Amino acid sequence: MNYPSPSPLLTDLYQLTMLAGYFEEGMAERRASFDLFFRTNPYQGSYAIFAGLAPALQYLEELRFDNASISYLESLKIFTPRFLDYLADFRFRGSVLAPPEGTVIFAHEPLLSVEGSLAEAQFVETTLLNIINFQILVATKAARISTAAGASTVLEFGLRRAQGPDGGLSVARAAAIGGIGATSNLLAGACFDLPVRGTHAHSWVMAFDDELSAFRAYAKSFPDNCVLLIDTYDTLGSGLPNALIVAKELRQRGYELLGVRLDSGDLAYLSRKAREFFDAAGFPEVKIVASNDLDEHVIHSIRDEGGCIDIYGVGTRLATCAGDGGGALGGVYKLVCCDGQPKMKVTSDITKATLPARKQLLRLVDPRGNYEMDVIALVDEKLTPGMTVYDPQNPSRHRTIPEGVRIEELRRPVMTEGRRLDHGSSLDAAAKRAKEQLSCLPTGSLRQINPHRYKVAISPGLFQLRRQMMEQGE
Amino acid sequence: MNYPSPSPLLTDLYQLTMLAGYFEEGMAERRASFDLFFRTNPYQGSYAIFAGLAPALQYLEELRFDNASISYLESLKIFTPRFLDYLADFRFRGSVLAPPEGTVIFAHEPLLSVEGSLAEAQFVETTLLNIINFQILVATKAARISTAAGASTVLEFGLRRAQGPDGGLSVARAAAIGGIGATSNLLAGACFDLPVRGTHAHSWVMAFDDELSAFRAYAKSFPDNCVLLIDTYDTLGSGLPNALIVAKELRQRGYELLGVRLDSGDLAYLSRKAREFFDAAGFPEVKIVASNDLDEHVIHSIRDEGGCIDIYGVGTRLATCAGDGGGALGGVYKLVCCDGQPKMKVTSDITKATLPARKQLLRLVDPRGNYEMDVIALVDEKLTPGMTVYDPQNPSRHRTIPEGVRIEELRRPVMTEGRRLDHGSSLDAAAKRAKEQLSCLPTGSLRQINPHRYKVAISPGLFQLRRQMMEQGE
Numbered sequence: 001m002n003y004p005s006p007s008p009l010l011t012d013l014y015q016l017t018m019l020a021g022y023f024e025e026g027m028a029e030r031r032a033s034f035d036l037f038f039r040t041n042p043y044q045g046s047y048a049i050f051a052g053l054a055p056a057l058q059y060l061e062e063l064r065f066d067n068a069s070i071s072y073l074e075s076l077k078i079f080t081p082r083f084l085d086y087l088a089d090f091r092f093r094g095s096v097l098a099p100p101e102g103t104v105i106f107a108h109e110p111l112l113s114v115e116g117s118l119a120e121a122q123f124v125e126t127t128l129l130n131i132i133n134f135q136i137l138v139a140t141k142a143a144r145i146s147t148a149a150g151a152s153t154v155l156e157f158g159l160r161r162a163q164g165p166d167g168g169l170s171v172a173r174a175a176a177i178g179g180i181g182a183t184s185n186l187l188a189g190a191c192f193d194l195p196v197r198g199t200h201a202h203s204w205v206m207a208f209d210d211e212l213s214a215f216r217a218y219a220k221s222f223p224d225n226c227v228l229l230i231d232t233y234d235t236l237g238s239g240l241p242n243a244l245i246v247a248k249e250l251r252q253r254g255y256e257l258l259g260v261r262l263d264s265g266d267l268a269y270l271s272r273k274a275r276e277f278f279d280a281a282g283f284p285e286v287k288i289v290a291s292n293d294l295d296e297h298v299i300h301s302i303r304d305e306g307g308c309i310d311i312y313g314v315g316t317r318l319a320t321c322a323g324d325g326g327g328a329l330g331g332v333y334k335l336v337c338c339d340g341q342p343k344m345k346v347t348s349d350i351t352k353a354t355l356p357a358r359k360q361l362l363r364l365v366d367p368r369g370n371y372e373m374d375v376i377a378l379v380d381e382k383l384t385p386g387m388t389v390y391d392p393q394n395p396s397r398h399r400t401i402p403e404g405v406r407i408e409e410l411r412r413p414v415m416t417e418g419r420r421l422d423h424g425s426s427l428d429a430a431a432k433r434a435k436e437q438l439s440c441l442p443t444g445s446l447r448q449i450n451p452h453r454y455k456v457a458i459s460p461g462l463f464q465l466r467r468q469m470m471e472q473g474e
Numbered sequence: 475m476n477y478p479s480p481s482p483l484l485t486d487l488y489q490l491t492m493l494a495g496y497f498e499e500g501m502a503e504r505r506a507s508f509d510l511f512f513r514t515n516p517y518q519g520s521y522a523i524f525a526g527l528a529p530a531l532q533y534l535e536e537l538r539f540d541n542a543s544i545s546y547l548e549s550l551k552i553f554t555p556r557f558l559d560y561l562a563d564f565r566f567r568g569s570v571l572a573p574p575e576g577t578v579i580f581a582h583e584p585l586l587s588v589e590g591s592l593a594e595a596q597f598v599e600t601t602l603l604n605i606i607n608f609q610i611l612v613a614t615k616a617a618r619i620s621t622a623a624g625a626s627t628v629l630e631f632g633l634r635r636a637q638g639p640d641g642g643l644s645v646a647r648a649a650a651i652g653g654i655g656a657t658s659n660l661l662a663g664a665c666f667d668l669p670v671r672g673t674h675a676h677s678w679v680m681a682f683d684d685e686l687s688a689f690r691a692y693a694k695s696f697p698d699n700c701v702l703l704i705d706t707y708d709t710l711g712s713g714l715p716n717a718l719i720v721a722k723e724l725r726q727r728g729y730e731l732l733g734v735r736l737d738s739g740d741l742a743y744l745s746r747k748a749r750e751f752f753d754a755a756g757f758p759e760v761k762i763v764a765s766n767d768l769d770e771h772v773i774h775s776i777r778d779e780g781g782c783i784d785i786y787g788v789g790t791r792l793a794t795c796a797g798d799g800g801g802a803l804g805g806v807y808k809l810v811c812c813d814g815q816p817k818m819k820v821t822s823d824i825t826k827a828t829l830p831a832r833k834q835l836l837r838l839v840d841p842r843g844n845y846e847m848d849v850i851a852l853v854d855e856k857l858t859p860g861m862t863v864y865d866p867q868n869p870s871r872h873r874t875i876p877e878g879v880r881i882e883e884l885r886r887p888v889m890t891e892g893r894r895l896d897h898g899s900s901l902d903a904a905a906k907r908a909k910e911q912l913s914c915l916p917t918g919s920l921r922q923i924n925p926h927r928y929k930v931a932i933s934p935g936l937f938q939l940r941r942q943m944m945e946q947g948e
Contacts, residue, residue, distance in 0.1 A: 006639045006661075007661050009660040009661035009663075009664055010633070010639055010642065010643070010659070010660070010661045011633070011659070011660055011661075012631070012633060012634070012658040012659065012660070012672050013658050013659075013660055013663075013670045013671060013672035014658065014672035014673050014674055014675060016660065017672060017673065017674060017695070017696060017699075018674050018675065018677075018678050020695055021674070021678065021691060021692055021695040021696070022681070024694070024695045025691050025694075025695070027681065030681070032681070034677070069664075072660070072663075072664040073660075076663075076670065078696065078699060118681055122675075122677060122681075125634075125675070125677075126633055126634050127639075129634035129635070130633055130634055130635075130636060130638070130639060130642055131638075131639070133634065133635055134636070134637050134638050134641070157486070159484070159485070159486060159600055159604055160486070160599075160600050160603035160604050160607065160805075161603070161604075161607055161802040161803070161804070161805075162604060162608070162637070162641075163608050163636070163637035163638070163641040163644075163645075163794070163795070164604070164605075164608050164637070164638065164640040164641045164643070164644040164645075165480045165484055165601075165604060165605070165640050165644075166638040166639050166640025166641060166643075167608070167636075167637040167638045167640060167641040168484065168604055169484070169638070169640075170637075170638040170639075171637075171638075184486040184487050184488065185484070185485070185486065185487075186483040186484070186485055186486070186487055186490065186546070186547075187480075187481050187483035187484045187485075189483075189487075189546075189550075190483055190543075190546040196487045196550065197487060198486050198487035198488035198491060199488050199491065200488055200491060200492050200495070201488060201492065201596075201599070202808075202809075202819055203492075203508070203596060203599075203807075203808065203809040204492050204495065206809045206812070206817045206818075206819065207496070207501065207504070207506070207592055207596075207809060207812050207817075217495060217499050218491075218495055220498070220499075221491070221494055221495040221498045221499070222491060222495070222552065225552055232819065233820060264826070316801075316802045316804070317802075319802070320637070320794075320801040320802045321637070321801075322801045322802070327790075327794040327795075327796045327801055328635040328790045328793070328794045328796070329635070330635070330790070331634075331635075333677075334676075334677065335676075335677040335680045335681060338680070338681050343680045343681075344680075345676055345680065345706065346707060352738070
């Protein structure tokens with residue numbers, strides 16, 4: 001199934017008023033470059049996972065104003081007929097630089113660089129931010145949860161608490177990039193070709209006269225795919241023994257019980273009890289599935305206490321990107337070049353100043369493949385060992401590019417003249433990329449609390465340009 | 475424009491496996507009742523605002539499995555051909571009780587009661603929760619923000635940080651019910667007939683050679699709708715004086731500058747300075763608009779410090795329902811009656827036990843129109859003054875129904891045999907209802923921190939039935 005592209009109206013009114021203004025001023029065709037970036041890594045963590053590129057490029061390629069949209073804009077009575085005519089032929093015909101999905105990224109790095117006419121490059125701001133902000137936020141949360149779960153499997157169960165229907169749909173896609181590759185959401189399975197998982201609810205058990213009848217009926221309908229929810233009445237007293245009866249009956253019919261699910265109580269304790277119980281009864285292959293407000297912190301503490309959980313079902317806290325300053329990624333989209341002139345937002349607060357001009361995003365990799373630091377440089381600048389690079393937020397702190405590092409460009413052209421150059425890597429490939437790149441970060445970077453901070457520096461050329469522009473008051 | 479109804483696949487896989495199980499067991503046509511409720515008021519507040527009914531009913535009325543959906547389910551290879559045939563004719567033909575949107579509601583209250591065949595009433599769980607949970611959460615956040623803003627106007631600007639495209643779209647609808655009736659989101663304006671608002675971004679200013687040229691160009695294009703963003707370079711040093719030049723030029727042409735917007739810095743201080751500046755210059759009608767990570771707490775403190783803000787633009791924290799245990803509403807959907815038998819989830823933790831049987835939701839109103847308490851009662855029970863009612867979470871606490879109260883049923887039938895009985899009140903009417911009802915709550919209920927807790931009780935009949943079912947272990 002297709003994942004539909006957003007309407008051209010899925011944007012802020014001010015994108016249209018600015019577009020109209022540029023059009024009326026004769027400025028619409030000036031050349032402009034915008035960078036999309038964020039200023040703080042989410043969840044008080046040390047990294048983020050890039051995601052959302054494929055839907056963003058699909059939006060850019062398919063963007064056009066249909067008659068219904070133009071009629072609506074006309075009804076607002078703030079636009080001229082000349083401008084409404086112009087919209088009928090309006091397309092995104094610009095180019096985009098970006099890393100592949102699944103790339104490990106950091107605060108301040110230019111992620112998407114969008115180049116084109118001032119009109120088209122400005123107009124797409126809100127929709128790009130809407131798509132990319134949320135996808136990065138979910139992919140990063142998924143990577144944190146997946147890291148905490150170690151060798152256990154994690155499933156995405158968040159639809160019922162997600163922020164609207166599409167919140168629920170796009171969660172599943174980004175979660176797959178972050179390493180949570182199966183979902184309960186059928187529409188996400190159909191749209192993104194993801195495996196779907198799920199069993200039954202407490203209401204299934206309550207609809208029968210007793211728990212054992214409910215378990216037997218479920219096993220009858222799904223003998224080779226049977227996971228039983230054992231906490232409707234009394235997990236240890238009735239759920240476990242009833243599940244064992246069904247496991248034995250299934251085995252007599254040539255099937256094996258796939259697992260049992262815990263959805264309440266002390267999951268570390270109950271999972272150890274369940275594991276011992278099935279092991280002792282000769283069913284060591286029965287999987288223990290757990291759910292109930294799980295996130296990376298809860299999973300970490302369950303594992304710390306020796307919980308025996310094979311599969312974690314993660315819902316609300318993944319779907320809503322909860323906790324630790326989550327909920328939203330503060331991604332922004334800033335003009336960095338117009339008509340060949342570098343541009344920056346000058347402010348007394350250096351943490352809010354933008355980085356001017358068109359750029360490269362470079363990663364320094366040591367001979368063993370470990371990541372040393374990232375450097376943001378001007379587009380035509382060449383980095384060499386021994387060169388001094390600077391902290392973007394604190395000009396007095398600088399470092400030297402070490403000898404022997406390999407310098408990799410993280411981004412590539414993904415769109416030119418409004419056409420996609422490729423249709424993105426598969427979600428599997430993106431998930432693999434994320435996992436591999438996370439393993440190349442310095443020790444301590446994956447720690448949940450107070451992680452090691454990976455270094456992101458700016459090049460000497462960018463440092464000089466920014467200083468000069470700040471001194472001029474632009 | 476139409477707001478599209480979700481796909482039948484926008485649900486958890488287990489809804490389909492349970493549906494198949496009921497079908498194969500011959501249980502699909504049993505009569506069942508489910509209640510949708512939540513256990514904790516969001517944001518550590520004392521109330522919530524009911525929202526999401528119209529899209530929920532639209533979903534129920536339009537629910538059907540098209541060929542593409544059935545083909546996808548077939549491809550999973552877990553369902554029988556007989557069941558897939560059954561899906562082609564599957565509809566929701568049940569009935570629904572609910573309060574009108576904008577009703578003030580509380581934890582534990584049955585909001586939607588869905589009655590029908592076990593098959594249809596179970597199947598719709600996930601999608602109803604996805605719609606209603608998020609709409610209630612946003613409407614409640616909007617009511618909190620709107621209350622904090624007092625007589626000032628509030629606009630919804632959250633699209634760029636919302637959780638996906640539809641997260642952004644449905645935010646605007648629910649925010650309108652909660653009292654934030656204008657949005658920057660054009661698609662929401664088109665779908666829900668909401669007024670749209672917005673001006674220009676920092677990039678507009680940066681695209682010109684200087685700030686004054688940018689302001690003049692904007693005023694030229696939108697002379698009767700001109701709000702200028704004054705913090706790109708230096709709010710007091712350049713933004714304000716340049717805006718005044720444009721205000722004077724507009725006046726010479728017969729127009730008035732509508733306002734200026736602040737998007738950074740100390741909003742209380744800067745808004746006082748801006749107010750004094752325009753007042754002294756003879757422009758007391760210029761509005762001060764402010765944005766930048768606002769929510770009810772920030773707005774409250776700005777007003778406390780004498781900030782002079784006429785219009786608040788609220789984005790991220792509204793769209794993501796941030797803060798104070800927000801992010802997600804823990805709404806659940808529980809079987810309360812099956813084949814005429816009351817059902818409940820029995821658990822040792824009384825805070826998680828459900829309330830069995832079909833119910834009424836009643837509000838006791840004193841002679842002056844103030845709300846005394848709400849009572850959840852059995853469907854055929856009659857409440858009278860002097861009767862003892864009980865705290866649902868603490869059986870030892872009880873109260874007496876006072877003399878002279880008026881007893882109002884909060885819910886009405888909104889769907890029978892799968893057809894809507896009406897298409898819901900307008901968003902304006904819902905917003906008006908929310909505002910009026912909030913004013914009838916006991917003093918202190920609207921306080922942001924540690925509010926007065928409104929009483930929700932259960933009737934003697936419900937109290938007895940629950941005790942009896944818990945003693946029987948169901």
